[in-house]
Amino acid sequence: MDKEIKKLLAQIVHPETEQNLVAGGMVEQIVADNEKINVVIRLAKTRDPFAVKIKNQAEELIRTAYPQATVMVTIKEGGTAPRPEPKQKTTTGGIAKVIAVASGKGGVGKSTVTANLAIALRNMGFRVGILDADIYGPSQPKMFGVEDYLPEAVREEDTDRIIPAESMDIKLMSIGFFIQPTDALLWRGAMAVNALKQLIHQTKWGTLDFLLTDLPPGTGDIHLSIIGELKIDAAVIVSTPQQVAVADVIRGVELFRNENVNIPVAGIIENMAYFTPEELPENRYYIFGKGGARRYAEENGVNLLGEIPIIQSIMEGSDEGSPAAGIDSRVEKEYRQIAEKIVEKVLKSC
Numbered sequence: 001m002d003k004e005i006k007k008l009l010a011q012i013v014h015p016e017t018e019q020n021l022v023a024g025g026m027v028e029q030i031v032a033d034n035e036k037i038n039v040v041i042r043l044a045k046t047r048d049p050f051a052v053k054i055k056n057q058a059e060e061l062i063r064t065a066y067p068q069a070t071v072m073v074t075i076k077e078g079g080t081a082p083r084p085e086p087k088q089k090t091t092t093g094g095i096a097k098v099i100a101v102a103s104g105k106g107g108v109g110k111s112t113v114t115a116n117l118a119i120a121l122r123n124m125g126f127r128v129g130i131l132d133a134d135i136y137g138p139s140q141p142k143m144f145g146v147e148d149y150l151p152e153a154v155r156e157e158d159t160d161r162i163i164p165a166e167s168m169d170i171k172l173m174s175i176g177f178f179i180q181p182t183d184a185l186l187w188r189g190a191m192a193v194n195a196l197k198q199l200i201h202q203t204k205w206g207t208l209d210f211l212l213t214d215l216p217p218g219t220g221d222i223h224l225s226i227i228g229e230l231k232i233d234a235a236v237i238v239s240t241p242q243q244v245a246v247a248d249v250i251r252g253v254e255l256f257r258n259e260n261v262n263i264p265v266a267g268i269i270e271n272m273a274y275f276t277p278e279e280l281p282e283n284r285y286y287i288f289g290k291g292g293a294r295r296y297a298e299e300n301g302v303n304l305l306g307e308i309p310i311i312q313s314i315m316e317g318s319d320e321g322s323p324a325a326g327i328d329s330r331v332e333k334e335y336r337q338i339a340e341k342i343v344e345k346v347l348k349s350c
C-alpha cells in the first residue's frame, strides 16, 4: 500500500523546485492501513507558499484512491525556519524560548492544549520539548503514549543528566515518570518543587527552539518556584467559556503580570468554545455560552489567541497517546493558527 501511495505522491510536482514529491525527497513518512492513511511531507522552506496547495492535492489524490480511509497529510516545514536565539550556556541553555501553559482550574484542557501546540510547532519545523510540571495530574506521558518510560540518568561532566522520553519528535520530561498517581498528595509542596528543579536543570534537552511547560492548575507557591527556576519567556492561559470570567483565570493572568514576576502573557486560548457536528461543519453551537473570552480579553488587555471547538478526536487522541493535531487535519488547522500567533509574539516581544 505504501508503494501505491508513493506512486500517487509522485504525480505532484512542487511548482518552485519542479521536482515531484518523491523524487525531491519530500515524502518523510507514510503510515497506512485500510482505515487510516497518514502521510508526512517535509518542505525545505518555512512558510512555503505552496504548502496548502500540495497538502490539498495530496489529500485529494489519496482520498480518491482510498475512499474508505481517513486521510491526513501533514506538511512539516523546516530547515530554514527563523529560529529563536539560544540563551547563554547554562544547563537549560540550549533552549531558546520557554512558554508556560497555565490555567485557573483543572479539567479545562491545559494539558491537551500543551500537547497539541507542541505538535503544531513541530509541524512548523521547530524543535520542541515539553516539561510536564503538573504535579497534581501529570498527563503528558499518557497523551504521548509513553507512560511506561523509565528515565535513565547519564553522567556528563560530573553531573547526572536525565534522558527525556521522545515521542513524535518531541522531547518529553514529566514529573509523572517519578510518581504514582496515589503519591500525589505526598508530593505536593516542597518535595515536588525540589524534584521539578532537578527536572528543569538536569534533563538532557539538547537544543530546543521551544520548551512548553505544562504548569499545575491555579496559582500558588509552586508556580512561583517554577517561574523562578525556568526563566519563562511567555505565558499562555487556557480557559473554558464557563471559567473565563471567574476569579481563577483573572488570578492566573495577574500572577504573570505581577511586577515581581513580569512575564508577558501571550494570550488566552478558549478551549471547548463551541461544538460543530461533523455533518454540519458550518454550524457552531455555543453550548457553554458565547463570547466570554473575547469580552474578557478586550476588557483586560489580553490577547485572545483562539477558540478551539469541542472535537471528539481531540479527546480520543489524548486517550490513545497520539495528540489529534498529528492525525486530524481539522484539529491541526486550529492549533496551527494559534501556534503561529504565539511564535510571532514570542519572537517579537521577548
Ligand code: ADP
Binding pocket: 103, 105, 106, 107, 108, 109, 110, 111, 112, 113, 137, 139, 271, 272, 308, 309, 310, 311, 312, 314, 315, 316, 318, 319
Ligand atoms: P487539564 O490539563 O486542564 O486538567 P485535560 O487536558 O486533561 O485538562 O483535559 C480534560 C479532558 O477534556 C480530557 O479528557 C481531554 O481529552 C478533554 N478535552 C480537552 N480539550 C478538548 C476539546 N477541545 N475537545 C474535546 N475534548 C477535549
